[in-house]
Structures are given as C-alpha cells and as structure tokens.
Amino acid sequence: MSMQPERSSPLLSLIIPMFNAGNDFAACMQSLLAQTLTSLEIIIVDDGSTDGSGERADAYAQQHPHVRVIHQANGGVSRARNAGLAIARGKYVSFPDADDTMDPAMYQTLVEMAEHDNLDAAQCNAEWYFKASQQVKPLIPLDRLTSTEVLGGPEWLNKALKTHRYMHVVWLGIYRRDLIERLKLYFEPGLHHQDIPWTTEFMLNAQRVRYTDRVLYRYYMHDASISNRKRTGQRNVEYQRHYLKIAQLLEEINARYRHKVNIYPAFHYQITHEALSVCHCIRREPEESARQAMIADLFATQTHKRMLRNARGVRQWYQLLLWLSRIYRWRNK
Secondary structure, three states, rough: OOOOOOOOOOOOEEEEOOOOOOOOHHHHHHHHOOOOOOEEEEEEHHHHHHOOOHHHHHHHHHHHHOEEEEEEEOOOHHHHHHHHHHHHOOOOEOOOOOOEEOOOOOHHHHHHHHHOOOOOOOEEEEEEEEOOOOOOEOOOOOOOOOOOOOOOHHHHHHHHHOOOOOOHHHHHHEEEEEHHHHHOOOOOOOOOOOOOHHHHHHHHHOEEEEEEEEEEEEEEEEOOOOOOOOOOHHHHHOOOOOOHHHHHHHHHHHHHOOOOOOOHHHHHHHHHHHHHHHHHHHHHHHHHHHHHHHHHHHHHHHHHHHHHOOOHHHHHHHHHHHHHHHHHHOOOO
8 A cells, every 4th residue: 555645634643742751752753753654744732841842843843844843831631632633634643642652663554454444443552661670561461462353443442441451542543533523522631541531432433443463652651751650648639530530431421322332341340440549549648638538539529339330340349349348447427
C-alpha cells in the first residue's frame, strides 16, 4: 500500500500534549520524525511550558513542514488534546505522550492494519521502561494475549480487560477521527486518567478493531510523571476524587449503552477495580484527617454502593468485602 504524503488530508494526525517535557522531548521527536509512515502530521500542543519546550517545538516546526505547534495557557492534558483534535486533518488520530518513544514502524503498522481491514481502531502492545533500574516490561505479556482478528469494539475491550494487564490509554493505538467527531467524544478538562472513560466509550461505538501483539510503544516510568507521584494529605484527597469520578463515569457509560451493545462482566469489574484503588490509598495515607476525608468522599459519592453493584467474580467480591469491612471500621462515626 502506498504511504505517500497527501497535503490536503494526511492519513494520521498525532496530537502531542506537552508541558515542560524537558530533555525527554528530543527523544520523543526523534522517534516521531523517524516514522516510516509519511502521510502524517504531528501536532504539538504546548500547554504553557516554562522550560523552553515550546521554543524547541517551534524549531521542529520550522524545520519540518508536517509539524505544527499550538501554544496555549496551561490547562491540562484534556484541554491540550481537545485543541489538537480541533485542527487535526488525519483520517485517524493518536495521542502519544511527549516523553515517550515509538518504534519507527509503529504508525505505518497501525495505519496499514486500519486501511486493510477498514478499522475504527488499531491497537498494539507496549512496554514499560523503568528509568531507575533500566528494566523493560511488556504491557500485555504474550501468554495473556496475542494478536487478534477483526473484532467488534465491545468484544475487543472485553477480551483486553480480561487479561488484567490492558490499560485504557489513548497512546496505545490509532482511532478513526470521523467517529470521534460523530460521537462528540472529547476529553473532560481537569479529570486525570480521562483516557479510561474516553477509550471505553470509543470502543463501545467501534464496529471493527484489531490488536497486534508487536511491542511498538515505549512508556517511560519515572518519578516525575503525574501517575507516579507520591501524594499525601490534601493533595492525595483531591487526587483520589478523580478515581471516584472515573468509577461514576464508567457506570454511567454502561447504563447509557446497555440497550445497544453487550455490557460484559469485565466492564462492571473495571468499575469496582478503579474504585478499590482508592481503598488502597486510604490504607497508605499517613495523615488521619486525610484518611477520614477520603472515606467521607467514598460514602458521599455512593461509591461503596457502586462497587457492590458492579463487583464480579469470587476473587473481586472477596477483596471488596474485605476492604469495605476495613473502611467501615476506620470510619469516624
């Protein structure tokens, strides 16, 4: 299949939110500029960087005509992705992180899959790279999941979630842009881990999806990432509210689509799984006032009932009842 550039409409738009990406940004851009897919536009959304990343992005745009830069005041990853979507021209879109790297064949591989099988989404495997130890670990081990044939979106999501290794991350694949636009599926500003409800709703609407077990994306794990900061006190309380909101949104999505697609047990399991992460954080929180605030939030949002409604499988039920008994015991009356 020809992969020649098309000035009017590239096959793929890469939307890259960037805030103070530092030295990692150069490696990311090198991997993007080395992509074998040429029908490609790279949209860098500088989200108010103060470390010179925005100026470096401008320099790339001056040197490479398929690189575009948006500068905006700091507003978070969701607003940055939405800004990129507003100007994207590709048939497909993807959302790599500005501090990760991609195999040179990643996007050609995914686009060829999508074009050959008329896919709404094509996803690949990835690997974690732990900077401190320099160890590499696959996201989904081959003994959990191998490459698939074409599947319906809900069927693929069920298969992926049942591995207990799949992550709802938008950088794992490419997505048909006109489906996103028809659904008006944008990212909710201010909500951390917005990838989870976004990918869930996309997949519940996708007709044709394929997965390749080729490891084509490297996610760098380091202490500075928003997902790996150690939080205590009020910062921890505020952060856990995002997970409570995620659990609520997932339940609402299931309810909204229950008459349209098969809502598999794994979709319910995921709701309780996300909410149980808050319970783990309550146990680890050293400040008693913060612990009580998180417990109060859990009950105020009716998350305890949400977990009971959605728990699936003997093991999860055991975990849930164990954690709820602890929470009730720790709760100040």
